Amino acid sequence: VVADPAADDPDSQFYRDGLAAGRLLLQRCAACDRARFPALVACPYCGARDASVVEAAGTGRVYSWVTARAAVTADAPDVPYAVAVVQLDEGCRVLGRLREIDDVECEMAVRVVVAPGRAGARHLEFVRAGAP
Amino acid sequence: MTGAAIAGVGYAPFTRASGRSVLDQALEACAAAIDDAGLDRSEVDGIASFMLMHDSVPAVAVATGLALPQLRYSLDAQLGGQAPCYLVTQAAAAIATGQARHVVVFRAMNGKSGARVGAMRFPGLGEPYRHEVGYDAYLMYVAMWARRFLFETGQDERDLGAVAVAQRAYALENARAIKRRPLDLEAYLASTPIVEPFRADDCTTEVDGACAVVVTSVERARDLRNPPVVVAAGEYRAGVRPGLDIGDHLYWDDYTRNYTSLLADDLFGRAGLGRADVDLAEIYDCFTSTVLMGLEGLGLCGRGESGGFVHSGATGIRGALPTNTHGGLLGEGYLHGMNTVAEAALQVSGRAPTNQVAKHDVCVVTSGALMDGSALVLTSDR
Numbered sequence: 001v002v003a004d005p006a007a008d009d010p011d012s013q014f015y016r017d018g019l020a021a022g023r024l025l026l027q028r029c030a031a032c033d034r035a036r037f038p039a040l041v042a043c044p045y046c047g048a049r050d051a052s053v054v055e056a057a058g059t060g061r062v063y064s065w066v067t068a069r070a071a072v073t074a075d076a077p078d079v080p081y082a083v084a085v086v087q088l089d090e091g092c093r094v095l096g097r098l099r100e101i102d103d104v105e106c107e108m109a110v111r112v113v114v115a116p117g118r119a120g121a122r123h124l125e126f127v128r129a130g131a132p
Numbered sequence: 133m134t135g136a137a138i139a140g141v142g143y144a145p146f147t148r149a150s151g152r153s154v155l156d157q158a159l160e161a162c163a164a165a166i167d168d169a170g171l172d173r174s175e176v177d178g179i180a181s182f183m184l185m186h187d188s189v190p191a192v193a194v195a196t197g198l199a200l201p202q203l204r205y206s207l208d209a210q211l212g213g214q215a216p217c218y219l220v221t222q223a224a225a226a227i228a229t230g231q232a233r234h235v236v237v238f239r240a241m242n243g244k245s246g247a248r249v250g251a252m253r254f255p256g257l258g259e260p261y262r263h264e265v266g267y268d269a270y271l272m273y274v275a276m277w278a279r280r281f282l283f284e285t286g287q288d289e290r291d292l293g294a295v296a297v298a299q300r301a302y303a304l305e306n307a308r309a310i311k312r313r314p315l316d317l318e319a320y321l322a323s324t325p326i327v328e329p330f331r332a333d334d335c336t337t338e339v340d341g342a343c344a345v346v347v348t349s350v351e352r353a354r355d356l357r358n359p360p361v362v363v364a365a366g367e368y369r370a371g372v373r374p375g376l377d378i379g380d381h382l383y384w385d386d387y388t389r390n391y392t393s394l395l396a397d398d399l400f401g402r403a404g405l406g407r408a409d410v411d412l413a414e415i416y417d418c419f420t421s422t423v424l425m426g427l428e429g430l431g432l433c434g435r436g437e438s439g440g441f442v443h444s445g446a447t448g449i450r451g452a453l454p455t456n457t458h459g460g461l462l463g464e465g466y467l468h469g470m471n472t473v474a475e476a477a478l479q480v481s482g483r484a485p486t487n488q489v490a491k492h493d494v495c496v497v498t499s500g501a502l503m504d505g506s507a508l509v510l511t512s513d514r
Contacts, residue, residue, distance in 0.1 A: 004255045038261055044373045044383055064280035066272050069325040073251050077266040093382045097265050106283045123264040
């Protein structure tokens with residue numbers, strides 16, 4: 001039995017609520033104005049605790065990505081699939097699935113979509129900018 | 133760091149299915165290291181180890197099983213591959229401050245037949261974001277960094293392959309190594325894709341087993357069986373915004389530079405040595421990319437030059453900088469970097485059973501892959 005510090009974490013409840021409503025929500029620091037992600041009770045850039053919750057514009061660029069060709073975890077999803085770290089135009093980074101896994105490049109422009117994910121939950125997907 | 137040395141090294145066999153308890157293997161490796169040093173067990177008064185998700189046994193269990201009269205120093209770290217050099221540094225500090233005289237540092241695990249680090253979900257505040265998109269394995273995180281590293285430094289999969297090939301050459305000679313099949317670049321490129329950009333041969337081989345070293349004062353080590361391996365410097369570093377847990381790197385700015393870039397100047401400065409003084413390197417290699425990043429981060433070659441450096445043969449046994457002379461975690465097996473420190477100690481003392489390099493007075497060792505990690509400079513007793 002291992003304690004799970006993320007279970008029902010109050011500091012990230014806004015993110016989960018946003019996702020359930022189809023929105024990607026970030027925090028913006030009241031002191032230094034930096035957007036941040038993942039949810040954090042204090043600003044990792046300046047340490048201030050006051051922040052507002054803002055909706056992301058949903059645009060960014062692929063910072064890096066990986067393509068899983070083999071199942072490497074016990075409950076791995078069906079392979080192949082690709083996961084990217086996307087740098088949002090707000091300046092912070094998010095993790096999500098690439099909807100298309102071929103012809104991906106670092107710095108490729110994408111938009112963010114909230115899509116159905118595992119076990120009835122929703123997750124972030126990235127679609128090449130300009131694609132339908 | 134003044135005055136500490138590694139005096140002995142011990143192992144329990146590396147296998148794919150030990151059929152033994154972790155404690156059984158831990159006791160074997162620790163006892164072997166103590167015997168190798170030429171110490172009586174009753175003189176050991178410190179134990180330090182590390183584990184992830186309770187995959188090992190605590191120091192007190194080993195003290196109990198070795199029938200030690202007492203522990204004056206005990207440390208159970210909840211850490212991964214960052215730990216080995218860090219724990220040796222902590223042991224050296226304990227000795228320097230008089231907390232203990234002889235500290236055994238070990239790692240033991242049924243890492244293949246039991247809890248596999250490579251397939252562990254790490255609970256933490258960053259875990260839900262990873263799990264929801266199937267980003268749940270440590271190899272995926274390192275692969276993510278590797279992709280960006282190759283992109284920014286103008287290198288490619290052949291540079292990863294060069295590491296796999298160079299280290300396999302060492303593994304072929306190492307009786308302890310799990311991977312003993314010859315490998316060339318062509319075979320590497322044909323090997324199974326796992327999580328791109330990684331193929332099977334970019335990944336460490338998980339094993340069951342145990343490994344231990346004994347740390348004591350240099351003065352004491354001089355009276356023991358082996359040439360002292362002096363801990364000339366030890367450094368740990370976590371950079372700014374190291375994240376919310378072991379797998380969270382969303383707050384880390386630069387996936388092309390890991391902790392090695394951050395600690396290198398202090399490490400060599402404290403050792404009073406320069407990069408040109410280094411005879412060999414043992415660089416943490418859960419995956420091939422961390423060797424390239426480590427060579428560049430430590431300043432042992434230039435930015436973007438690590439692949440070419442390895443291709444040139446520089447890291448081979450007759451090269452300018454023999455590197456991962458046991459075959460690395462890629463070839464010898466994933467004893468979580470404890471075996472990387474042990475190999476360094478054997479090399480510096482001139483006692484490596486195979487692949488002993490000709491010039492072995494100064495060795496740099498690293499532990500860890502991404503946001504945080506540790507390193508040692510080990511030297512002969514000069």
